[in-house]
Amino acid sequence: MSIGNAYYDAKLASVYDQMYPIEFDTAQAVDFISELAPPQGRVLELGVGNGRIALPLAARGFQVHGIDGSEAMLAELGARDPQGCVTTMLGDFTEVGTGVTFDVATLVLNTFFVAITKDQQLECLRLVREQLSPGGKFTLEAFDPAPYHGLERPDLSMRHLDEGAIMLDTLSVDRCQQLMLGTHTIIDGGPPQTKQHLLRYAFPFEIDLLAELSGLRLMDRWEDWTKHPYTSSSLRHVSVYEPTPAAAR
Ligand SMILES: C[S@@+](CC[C@H](N)C(=O)[O-])C[C@H]1O[C@@H](n2cnc3c(N)ncnc32)[C@H](O)[C@@H]1O
CATH class of the missing domain: 2.20.25.570 (N-terminal domain of TfIIb)
Incomplete structure (x- = not known):
């Protein structure tokens, strides 16, 4: 069996809601991201999937764009979004950007680690930086690899x-x-x-270094979307980055 990309195939897309039950912390993630964006602001989700996060954000009035490499997941999203409130793009977020800028970019549920080399992770963060407007924020949720x-x-x-x-x-x-x-x-x-x-898993401080090399700097780090403090026993982190001012680079 060959190891393909990390795009979700039709079978995984059909059981996705059972794999990651929506009740777990979706509402908290949506609240957290909403706080970072201005009203009606522009939000980009990398690996948008079936819209678990993107659809509730769009319902709050944000202009939400999502990239995903899986036609099956985007089809699920489309079926839940008959009015096309979320703008989607089929593509690999480690290789291509949207060409426009956003107030907030998000990459949740360990999806950053689908970039399987250090260079791919750097390119992914460089693309995030390129798609952030001045004052924009980037949230990344990932497990602690320890x-x-x-x-x-x-x-x-x-x-x-x-x-x-x-x-x-x-x-x-x-x-x-x-x-x-x-x-x-x-x-x-x-x-x-x-x-x-x-x-390719990476420890939080390696992600910070890759982010710095990509023109992003850490603003905040929490243990979860409800802002519990990040400590040495935290098993995951929700990190917020912002563009590094040109003078500090
Ligand atoms: C764990 S799911 C997360 C989906 C959604 N963000 C959520 O929170 O429910 C990861 C998603 O990333 C997509 N994906 C994986 N690698 C990708 C890549 N390199 N470019 C674009 N999408 C990718 C998968 O197809 C899948 O839909």
């Missing part, structure tokens, strides 16, 4: 999707390359289907 970096053998876990379906997840780590190979296998009575994806 528990995974020490993983000695593949980790196996299982999710309940519905009464007739489960998902088996495996995770193995190549520590010296900071790479993580994940598999999602859906067992639902039909032939099991597996999607593999590769992530």
Whole structure:
């Protein structure tokens, strides 16, 4: 089986809401992002998916644009957005920008790590910087790699999707390359289907350094969208960056 890109295929798109239940912290993420943008401001979501975050933001009056590499996820978003409140673009956010600027750009749920080399991560952040208007903000949500970096053998876990379906997840780590190979296998009575994806995890302070090299500087870091303090026991972070003033570069 070849490891393709991290775009969600049709099967993953069909179970996405069970994988990441909307009740978990979507409302808090939407509140957090809304606070950063001016009323009716322009918001860009990289890896917009089925619109979990983008649609509630658009309902609050923001002008929301989303990029995603998955036709299946954008089709799901389109089905939930018959009036086209969210403007979408099919593309790889590590390679292309929209050509316009935004008040806020967001990259949530560890999706930054789909850029699987340091150079791809740098290019992704450089593109974010290019798409921020003066005074713009960039939010990035990611897990802290510490528990995974020490993983000695593949980790196996299982999710309940519905009464007739489960998902088996495996995770193995190549520590010296900071790479993580994940598999999602859906067992639902039909032939099991597996999607593999590769992530390059990065520690928060490495992300800050890459951001600095891309013209962004850290403003705030929290443990979650409700602004619990980020501490040495935090397992993830929500970080906010802003363009570095030209004079400080
Ligand atoms: C974990 S989902 C997050 C979706 C949405 N942001 C949310 O919070 O529900 C990651 C999304 O990123 C997309 N994706 C992965 N790699 C990408 C890339 N290089 N360029 C554009 N989209 C990508 C996937 O297709 C998927 O829709």
